[in-house]
Amino acid sequence: MNIALLGMTLLGGVLLSAQSSINGAFGQKAGALESTFSTFFTGMLLLALAVLFFGQGDVLLILDAPRWQLSAVWFGVSYLFLTILAVPKIGVTAASIATVIGQLSAGMVLDHFGTFGGVEVAFDVKRFAGLLFMLAALFFIYRGNKRRVETPASDSIAS
Amino acid sequence: MKFIYYLLALLAGISLSIEGAIYGELGNSIGKLESSFYNFFAGTIIIGIITLFFGKGSLGYTFKAPKWTLLGGLLGSIYLTILIISIPLVGVGLAMISVIIGQMVASMIIEHKGWLGSPRIAINKDKLIASGLMVIALFLIF
Structure with missing residues (x-):
């Protein structure tokens, strides 16, 4: 059961990479802002259906939710827009790894202070070592990319 | 730069x-x-x-674009739903590790093959070293 779930989560990561590539490619043609908009718009339509059929909460409670919780959307928009800007320039691998590093570093800071009401996890030596390993990884990705052989992006899924 | x-x-x-x-x-x-x-x-x-x-840019391009380039929103929603289902059952740490590993492997293959409109960048030694370092980092952090 847990193995199947982990497999699904792995697939989630695969989908996220696929999304970055697709959005990056679309953004090259339609524009970065336009690509972000299309993604949000189609996501909204799909989730509207999902909430209608499977929603167990109450959408209307949004009106009563604390304002600071609603501000998360600015970060959601920033994430997608910045990804669409970065992917065509540095490639999906470098963009994904840099994103993961930003995510984990910020996550460790939020954990340490228990910001936003999450569980408090102190920043210790192991986590610091993890941070160093991630910075080394970023360096290797950067170096690997400088030597890349580039061919023009193709329009088909399989080329 | x-x-x-x-x-x-x-x-x-x-x-x-x-x-x-x-x-x-x-x-x-x-x-x-x-x-x-x-x-x-x-x-x-x-x-x-x-x-x-x-x-x-041109939003109108949306209607002319190959349809598969419009799947970003769908993939993002599926990803989010998978996470929502699995985190309570396997824990955030394990969920994050498998998402990140899936992401790294998939992006290297996508880029190596030049799939999904991605510029083709061959897998090289530096990238493999980087993924190895990331795996070590993940186990140190979680």
Whole structure:
């Protein structure tokens, strides 16, 4: 059961990479802002259906939710827009790894202070070592990319 | 230079973490699917206004584009739903590790093959070293 779930989560990561590539490619043609908009718009339509059929909460409670919780959307928009800007320039691998590093570093800071009401996890030596390993990884990705052989992006899924 | 785009991607990751932490709280009060919906709904409004005033591209291209390039929103929603289902059952740490590993392997294959409109960049020794370092880092952090 847990193995199947982990497999699904792995697939989630695969989908996220696929999304970055697709959005990056679309953004090259339609524009970065336009690509972000299309993604949000189609996501909204799909989730509207999902909430209608499977929603167990109450959408209307949004009106009563604390304002600071609603501000998360600015970060959601920033994430997608910045990804669409970065992917065509540095490639999906470098963009994904840099994103993961930003995510984990910020996550460790939020954990340490228990910001936003999450569980408090102190920043210790192991986590610091993890941070160093991630910075080394970023360096290797950067170096690997400088030597890349580039061919023009193709329009088909399989080329 | 290119360097700035690495910073942008780092910033994207920081945003993702903050977003996740806050939505965890919102999800507890209004529901998880509802929080995702709120994100995409309010996001559509924000980016819609920005695009209206500052968009230099062509939104009309959406209708001419190959249909598979429109699947970004679908994939993002499936990803979010998978996470919502699995985190309570396997824990955030394990979920994050498998997402990240899936992401690294998939992006290297996509890039190596030049699939999904990605520029083709061959897998090289540096990238393999980088993924090895990331795996070590993940186990140190979680």
